[in-house]
Amino acid sequence: MTFKELTAARYSVRQYKDKPVEKDTLAAILEAGRIAPTAGNRQPQRILAVTEPAGLEKIDRCTGCRFGAPAVLVVCYDKNECWVRKYDGAKSGEADASIVTTHLMYQAVELGLGTLWVMFFDPAKLVEEFAIPDNLVPVSLLILGYPADNAAPADRHFQRHPTEKILSWEKLSQAY
């Protein structure tokens, strides 16, 4: 698949087969998260891979958005490890965790899996359920699994703003 084909093929999958994700497939996905770029190459991402029934039950106590998927990657960042912008103290953790999640997501799609990026979870409950240490901030849950035969994109998948709404070109000054 070219990158263009990959981005066109991806959609949020909310129906999954009752089929586990193979360990080597998960390993390949996690490798894409390992090599993702991060600010200052600080690599603050910390990922919790959840595939056992007891862990999936914990996930279900934190979100209603697992949709029966057999695997969940909890993408966190270490707030003591991320890059800090000196001008305003802004930390790179959310951006780093998001690009890591994006890498994981597209690698999963390339390997034939469906994915769902989930932000609608209770972070305090997640921290409690998995005893996530204080220095780690959970940013996203990436739901993974083989799409059910009847899986299909939601209507919103096809609703995207036109280019004019999201892009503006810097106007060239008269000097040019």
Ligand SMILES: Cc1cc2nc3c(=O)[nH]c(=O)nc-3n(C[C@H](O)[C@H](O)[C@H](O)COP(=O)(O)O)c2cc1C
């Ligand atoms: C940052 C982020 C958070 C999201 N959180 C949720 C979520 O909690 N639950 C859910 O069902 N979908 C969630 N989604 C999926 C979006 O609703 C979906 O990407 C959007 O509607 C476009 O549809 P598509 O992914 O099929 O193209 C999230 C997506 C992103 C990028």
